[in-house]
Amino acid sequence: MLKSFILDDETHAIDLLTDYIGRTPDIELIGADTNPLNALRKITELAPDILFLDIDMPEISGLEFMKLLGTKIHIVFTTGHTEYAIEGYNRDIADYLLKPISYSRFNTCCERLIQKIAYAGKKGDGTKTFFYIQGDNKAKMIKINMDELFYVQSLNNYVIIYHQSDKLITYLTMKEVEQFLPSDRFSRIHKSYLVNDSKIKTIESGHVILHSQPVTALPIGLKYREQFFSKIRKVTLKRGDVDR
Template sequence: MKRIRCLAVDDEGYAINMIADYITKVPYMELVGTTTSAIEALSQIQSGEIDLVFLDIQMPELSGLQFLSLCGDKCKVILTTAYAEYALEGFDHGVIDYLLKPIALDRFLKAAQKAFDQITGINYRTTSQQPAQTAPKVTSPAHDYIFIKGDSKSKFLKVDHRDILYVQGLKNYVSVFTLTQRFVTYQSLRDIIELLPQPPFYRVHKSYIVSVNKIRMIDGQMIYIGEQAIPIGESYRDSFMAMIKDGSNREQ
C-alpha cells in the first residue's frame, strides 16, 4: 500500500506533537517532518517530497490561508485550528478536511481516510478489508497515570487517570481536581493536555480540560461534573459536540 508522506506545521508544541503522534498510528502514513515555521514548510514542499500537510491556520510568519495560496497544487492540505470560522474559506482553497482542536483520534482517522482516497485514487474502505492488518491501529497510552510537578523542582505527584474529574488552568498555575482532592502545579494547561490520553480527556475551554467519563450532564453551553459547572468555549464547542454525538450514535 502506498504510504502518504506527511508534514505537520503548527506553532504550538503540544499541537504539533499530537499530530505527529496520530500520524505514526496510521500504517499508510509516514511522518517526514514537523516544523513551527510556515516559511520552512513551503521550502520543504517545493522539494516535491511531501504528499500531505497538516496545517495550522494561525501562524505568526504566514497565515495558513496565505500558505494555501502560495503552495498551489504542490501537495494536499488538512487544516487544523481552534477557529471554526475559517472552514468555508479553507474549503474554497481545496483542502481535504478541516479539523477543529482539540482533535480526537477517531476524527483524525476519518480525515486520514479522505486523504488516502484523494491522494491515491483508491477507496480506503475497500482496500482496508484485505488484508485486515492495514486498518489504522489505535493504541492505548503506555500508562494509566501522570506525574505532575509539585511545589519544588524535585517533587512530582502521581495522579491516576481514572481519578481525574477535570483540570482548570488559572493565570499562574493549574489545578487538577480528582475524586478526593485537588492538586496544584505550576505547569501550563498545554503541558497537562500533552500528558493525558485523548479520549477520554478533552479540552473544552481555554481554561478547562474534562474527563468525558465523569460528565453527569451537558446543558447548553455548560458541562456538569458532579455539581461543578464548566463552560464550553465557543472555539471548542463544534468538535466537542461532534464527539459527543458520534459516541451516542455508536452506542445505539
C-alpha cells in the same frame, strides 16, 4: 481518539473531508487551513496524529511541505493527480487518496491507520493509567490516577488539577497537560478547562455537569464547542440507530 488536521487550498475539499471525518469513528478533526504557513504553525501547536495533505497547492507543494514538519505525523496525500502516487509512497506516507474521494475509500484508509497506530502503541508503554506531577518542592512527586482526575483548570502560567476531593497546583501550561493526556478520554471544552469524559454527568445549557460533590458546572467555550460535540455525537445513541 486520533486527532486529524486538513491542509488543502480548496475549501470544498476541506468541507468534504470534514464531513467524512465526522462520520468516522475514532478520528476527530482538530483543525484545517488553506494556507500552508498557518497550517504549519497550527500543526506544531496541536500535534495531530494524522495530516490529510493536498499535494498540488499554489504556494508550496505537499511534497515540499512534508520537509517542514519536524514532528512525527501520519500523512495521507489527497490529490487529483495520479502521477504523484509513486513519489508519495517513496516518501513513506501512510496512504494516498485520489480526488474525487469517495467515503468508502476514505473509511478504508482510516481503518488501516487506526490499526497501524494502535499496533504501534501496543509495542510501546501501553495505555497510561497514571502520571506524576512535581509537588511543593523538587524532592516531592505526586502520583495521580487518571480515573480519579475530574478536570484541569488553567490560570495564567499554572494549572489546577481537581483530583477526587482534592486539588493540586502545578506549574505546567494547559497545552502541556492536553498533549499529555489521552484525547480519547479527556476533552478540552474551554480555554480554561479540560475534563475527564468519564466524569461527565450531563451536558446542558452550554455547560458540562460533572459527577462531583459539590456539583461542578463548567462552561463550553465557543472555540471548542464544535470539536467537543463532534466527539459526543460519535458516542450518542439515537432513535433509529439500531435495526429492528
